[in-house]
Amino acid sequence: MSSLSKRRKDELTIAGELTPLGVVLLLAFFVPLSLLLAYSFWKQNGFDVVHEFTLASYVTALTDTFFLRLLFRSLVIGAAVAFFSVALAYPYAYAATFRFPRARGALLFAALLSMFTSYLVRVYAFQTILGETGVINSALKGLGLIHKPLSFLLFNSFAVVITLTNVFLPYVVLPIWAAMQSVERNQLESARDLGARPFATFWRVVYPMTKNGVRAGFIFAFVLAAGDYVTPTLVGGPSGTMIGRQISVAFGLLNNYPLGAALAFVLLLAFALTAWLLPALIARIPRPPAVRWAFSAPLRASDHVRLPLSSYWAHAYVAAVVLFLFVPLAIIILLSFNTSSVPAFPMRGLTLHWYARVFSNITFRDAFYTSLKAAALTAVIAAVLGTLAALAFARHKFRARGPLMGLLFAPLAMPGLITGVAMLTVYVALGVTLSLWTITLGHLVYATPFVVLAIAAGLSDLDPGLEEAGRDLGRGPFGVFRKVTLPLVFPVIVGAAFVAAALSLDEFIITNFVSGSTMTLPLYIWARLRIGVTPDTNAVGALILAGLALLSLAAWYLTRLTSTFISRRGESK
Amino acid sequence: MSSGASTDALTAGSSLAGVSATTPAQAVVRLSRVSKRFGKVVAVDEVNLEIPQGHFTTLLGPSGCGKTTLLRMLAGFEEPTTGTVEIDGRDMRGVPPERRPVNMVFQRYALFPHRNVIENVMFGLESARVPRPSALARAREALATCNIENLETRRISELSGGQAQRVAVARALVNRPKILLLDEPLAALDVKLRRHLRFELRRLQQELETTFLYVTHDQGEALAMSDSIVLMNGGRVIQHSSSRELYDAPNCVFAATFIGEANVLSCTVRSVAQDVAEVVIDGITMRASARGPVPEGTQAHLYVRPERVALRQGGEGADLQVTVTDAAFEGGIVRYWLTVRDTQIELVAETMVRAGDAIFPPGASLQASWEAGEAHVLLE
Ligand SMILES: Nc1ncnc2c1ncn2[C@@H]1O[C@H](COP(=O)(O)OP(=O)(O)O)[C@@H](O)[C@H]1O
Ligand SMILES: [Mg+2]
Numbered sequence: 015m016s017s018l019s020k021r022r023k024d025e026l027t028i029a030g031e032l033t034p035l036g037v038v039l040l041l042a043f044f045v046p047l048s049l050l051l052a053y054s055f056w057k058q059n060g061f062d063v064v065h066e067f068t069l070a071s072y073v074t075a076l077t078d079t080f081f082l083r084l085l086f087r088s089l090v091i092g093a094a095v096a097f098f099s100v101a102l103a104y105p106y107a108y109a110a111t112f113r114f115p116r117a118r119g120a121l122l123f124a125a126l127l128s129m130f131t132s133y134l135v136r137v138y139a140f141q142t143i144l145g146e147t148g149v150i151n152s153a154l155k156g157l158g159l160i161h162k163p164l165s166f167l168l169f170n171s172f173a174v175v176i177t178l179t180n181v182f183l184p185y186v187v188l189p190i191w192a193a194m195q196s197v198e199r200n201q202l203e204s205a206r207d208l209g210a211r212p213f214a215t216f217w218r219v220v221y222p223m224t225k226n227g228v229r230a231g232f233i234f235a236f237v238l239a240a241g242d243y244v245t246p247t248l249v250g251g252p253s254g255t256m257i258g259r260q261i262s263v264a265f266g267l268l269n270n271y272p273l274g275a276a277l278a279f280v281l282l283l284a285f286a287l288t289a290w291l292l293p294a295l296i297a298r299i300p301r302p303p304a305v306r307w308a309f310s311a312p313l314r315a316s317d318h319v320r321l322p323l324s325s326y327w328a329h330a331y332v333a334a335v336v337l338f339l340f341v342p343l344a345i346i347i348l349l350s351f352n353t354s355s356v357p358a359f360p361m362r363g364l365t366l367h368w369y370a371r372v373f374s375n376i377t378f379r380d381a382f383y384t385s386l387k388a389a390a391l392t393a394v395i396a397a398v399l400g401t402l403a404a405l406a407f408a409r410h411k412f413r414a415r416g417p418l419m420g421l422l423f424a425p426l427a428m429p430g431l432i433t434g435v436a437m438l439t440v441y442v443a444l445g446v447t448l449s450l451w452t453i454t455l456g457h458l459v460y461a462t463p464f465v466v467l468a469i470a471a472g473l474s475d476l477d478p479g480l481e482e483a484g485r486d487l488g489r490g491p492f493g494v495f496r497k498v499t500l501p502l503v504f505p506v507i508v509g510a511a512f513v514a515a516a517l518s519l520d521e522f523i524i525t526n527f528v529s530g531s532t533m534t535l536p537l538y539i540w541a542r543l544r545i546g547v548t549p550d551t552n553a554v555g556a557l558i559l560a561g562l563a564l565l566s567l568a569a570w571y572l573t574r575l576t577s578t579f580i581s582r583r584g585e586s587k
Numbered sequence: 588m589s590s591g592a593s594t595d596a597l598t599a600g601s602s603l604a605g606v607s608a609t610t611p612a613q614a615v616v617r618l619s620r621v622s623k624r625f626g627k628v629v630a631v632d633e634v635n636l637e638i639p640q641g642h643f644t645t646l647l648g649p650s651g652c653g654k655t656t657l658l659r660m661l662a663g664f665e666e667p668t669t670g671t672v673e674i675d676g677r678d679m680r681g682v683p684p685e686r687r688p689v690n691m692v693f694q695r696y697a698l699f700p701h702r703n704v705i706e707n708v709m710f711g712l713e714s715a716r717v718p719r720p721s722a723l724a725r726a727r728e729a730l731a732t733c734n735i736e737n738l739e740t741r742r743i744s745e746l747s748g749g750q751a752q753r754v755a756v757a758r759a760l761v762n763r764p765k766i767l768l769l770d771e772p773l774a775a776l777d778v779k780l781r782r783h784l785r786f787e788l789r790r791l792q793q794e795l796e797t798t799f800l801y802v803t804h805d806q807g808e809a810l811a812m813s814d815s816i817v818l819m820n821g822g823r824v825i826q827h828s829s830s831r832e833l834y835d836a837p838n839c840v841f842a843a844t845f846i847g848e849a850n851v852l853s854c855t856v857r858s859v860a861q862d863v864a865e866v867v868i869d870g871i872t873m874r875a876s877a878r879g880p881v882p883e884g885t886q887a888h889l890y891v892r893p894e895r896v897a898l899r900q901g902g903e904g905a906d907l908q909v910t911v912t913d914a915a916f917e918g919g920i921v922r923y924w925l926t927v928r929d930t931q932i933e934l935v936a937e938t939m940v941r942a943g944d945a946i947f948p949p950g951a952s953l954q955a956s957w958e959a960g961e962a963h964v965l966l967e
Binding site for chain 1: 683691697710715762
């Protein structure tokens with residue numbers, strides 16, 4: 015008989031399950047952030063850093079009008095992106111949930127897929143679409159509508175906002191979507207039954223229940239967009255540049271880490287302030303007078319459970335959002351088969367020439383293998399760490415559960431730029447050589463929270479009675495895990511590992527800082543883009559997209575399969 | 588009560604049978620002052636309980652009264668906040684579920700979807716490292732005992748509710764537990780199947796002479812199956828007795844009204860002599876049996892079952908003069924709602940009817956009476 019109490023044993027189990035991931039996050043995320051904070055207070059002396067306390071970098075960051083203007087522009091662009099994303103995402107989630115219940119799964123998958131299909135390829139697709147010799151201009155010229163290319167499309171804030179909205183829209187769809195699922199159809203019906211007209215039903219029932227999803231989505235998009243540096247570099251031009259670009263320049267070209275660190279923390283502070291002020295701002299939105307009118311207007315007998323957004327418009331709207339998400343990618347894929355090297359439609363002819371050329375390139379092949387290795391390593395390690403942590407979160411209630419989950423998901427809400435430069439400072443301070451391993455660590459920090467989420471969801475689908483039955487039938491905790499839990503959630507774990515592989519394959523922002531001379535596929539594209547768009551870059555982009563789509567499909571299939579398998583057991587007739 | 592008729596002929600040869608109960612009254616489970624608190628909620632409150640070996644014992648009570656919690660403390664999924672749980676004479680403190688000599692049939696069966704029927708049944712034997720050939724033989728025998736030998740290689744998703752229930756029972760019994768715990772195992776099934784399986788479980792228990800501890804909130808189920816019933820409410824044991832005794836001699840108003848129907852009337856005790864009390868209800872004096880000391884002048888309750896109330900038309904005597912306020916024909920019986928004349932007292936009576944019998948119409952004047960032993964005085 016054991017001398018440990020059950021409670022003590024539980025505590026040990028939880029500690030054992032959380033420690034591995036905790037150590038990784040501590041070393042690869044929290045320590046680097048702390049060091050970054052230290053850097054922001056250190057003194058820059060020429061190209062060297064002196065470990066002496068000074069506020070000089072903050073003074074520069076907060077008084078130089080150049081930086082202040084950039085900061086302000088970044089926040090405005092972030093807010094604009096968040097606003098447009100919410101405006102697009104909300105009706106999408108709404109229509110998918112209440113209008114097209116049968117297509118709901120597919121529409122959710124569309125959002126997820128676009129979340130996992132290449133950040134960098136999307137950004138560069140917009141460069142291809144909006145550029146002077148790009149798709150839109152050549153189309154307009156071909157139609158004879160213009161003679162000189164429209165130059166205002168690219169290299170300005172407008173291009174940045176469109177591109178970032180395209181990139182972060184799915185990040186906003188998901189939290190709104192999740193909130194929307196808690197609204198039940200019969201709640202809408204009872205609202206109508208109690209005399210609320212469609213719009214009032216929406217405003218008084220649906221909106222309050224989804225407000226938190228909107229807030230989460232808004233903050234997500236705002237933070238990620240305002241902290242971006244790739245988009246302004248590729249499509250922003252001088253008038254669309256943002257603070258993120260200056261931070262990356264400080265850590266690159268300028269080699270002024272204290273200034274970069276100070277700019278990063280000023281940006282984080284601005285985010286914190288915004289997130290804090292946001293609820294109050296939202297509460298100030300006046301309610302449209304339509305609500306009052308809707309309540310006083312008599313209810314017609316023919317008004318069945320109808321929601322605002324008629325079917326015709328709903329179809330058109332959902333289709334438009336899906337097109338917005340996928341057409342840029344489709345353009346890249348199509349152009350990768352185009353015989354002409356000019357990115358324009360109609361295409362001259364079909365060829366595999368660009369693919370052949372890419373594969374004959376040794377730099378590309380190296381990048382390809384590095385990407386595969388990093389993806390495989392990330393997938394396996396994230397699956398192991400993530401499974402352990404998910405067990406702790408899904409199976410135990412403990413006091414530190416909420417705060418620990420918050421810490422786990424902190425890397426998701428942190429702009430990759432800041433994570434990346436923070437990791438870089440540690441490697442520089444310790445003299446670590448940048449390699450496949452530093453890349454993998456960067457990917458782990460970013461991918462593991464997703465893995466934990468997916469596996470924890472799979473575990474909570476599982477009837478806890480199954481594990482208890484295993485104990486009852488004579489297996490200890492580990493035996494139950496091996497014989498019951500693992501076989502049942504294994505497909506989910508594999509699916510989550512595929513997600514991690516997809517995230518790794520596509521990761522650019524962090525990788526760019528921690529890769530040194532090692533090159534991955536997104537870095538290869540980046541390098542090509544800096545010397546101008548070449549047609550074989552389209553082939554590389556298309557390859558990445560294909561890999562990501564395959565991984566996402568596999569992950570989706572595996573997790574769905576498992577949840578139906580497990581839930582079929584639940585309905586005993 | 589001991590476990591009904593002898594079933595030796597049926598059990599002969601079945602190796603599933605537990606250690607045969609030579610002294611049936613011996614307790615296999617003993618709870619002493621067991622409490623379980625979840626934060627502020629007291630789920631189980633100072634329970635003392637002994638469960639005799641080889642019996643079919645039922646935990647009965649309204650939903651939320653702590654039945655599942657009690658069962659889970661026996662299985663080892665919860666530790667008591669205070670008190671001790673002994674199984675087979677051993678203190679179970681700190682003993683994890685996998686090392687307790689009990690097995691459980693879970694509320695929704697918890698069959699493993701990644702294993703087929705026989706693999707489910709063999710799970711416990713594999714854990715106990717029983718060699719495969721004998722494990723297989725024992726598992727097949729368990730399937731046969733539960734009448735599902737034809738399902739051996741079925742997948743769990745292909746089972747009906749009743750079949751799944753039997754697999755769950757076989758999977759637990761095959762380990763020869765000292766006590767089998769069943770948490771509302773029939774709750775998910777339709778009424779007809781429930782009645783059938785009720786009978787089957789009872790037969791199985793008598794064949795195997797295994798101790799069953801069965802949880803239900805359905806009083807009909809409890810009465811039909813059990814050797815003894817542990818009636819619970821609010822985390823406490825209210826009464827532990829045979830089905831018959833629980834029905835005929837409930838020890839409080841809760842027990843009287845939870846099991847079957849009862850007329851419960853507030854009364855004042857006037858005098859008690861030789862276990863018979865004279866009580867006054869709304870000015871009318873009546874007699875009822877009283878167990879234990881009942882001080883004179885106490886406010887108490889008189890209770891009598893509706894089917895024990897006899898109705899007569901005409902005649903004299905000390906009987907109650909009642910008026911029919913409503914009558915309902917319910918097949919084999921007629922139910923009457925009655926008011927005692929010149930009072931506010933209301934009664935319900937049930938009488939058997941045969942073809943051609945007249946039914947008293949509302950407004951009819953009748954005399955109601957009961958045998959002296961059919962009415963009881965309850966103090967709480
Ligand atoms: N794990 C738990 N945490 C908190 N409260 C619980 C837990 N399990 C049971 N309870 C509470 O204890 C009481 C008894 O529950 P339970 O034993 O499930 O009742 P029954 O099985 O008789 O319906 C209920 O009030 C229930 O809400
Ligand atoms: Mg229960």
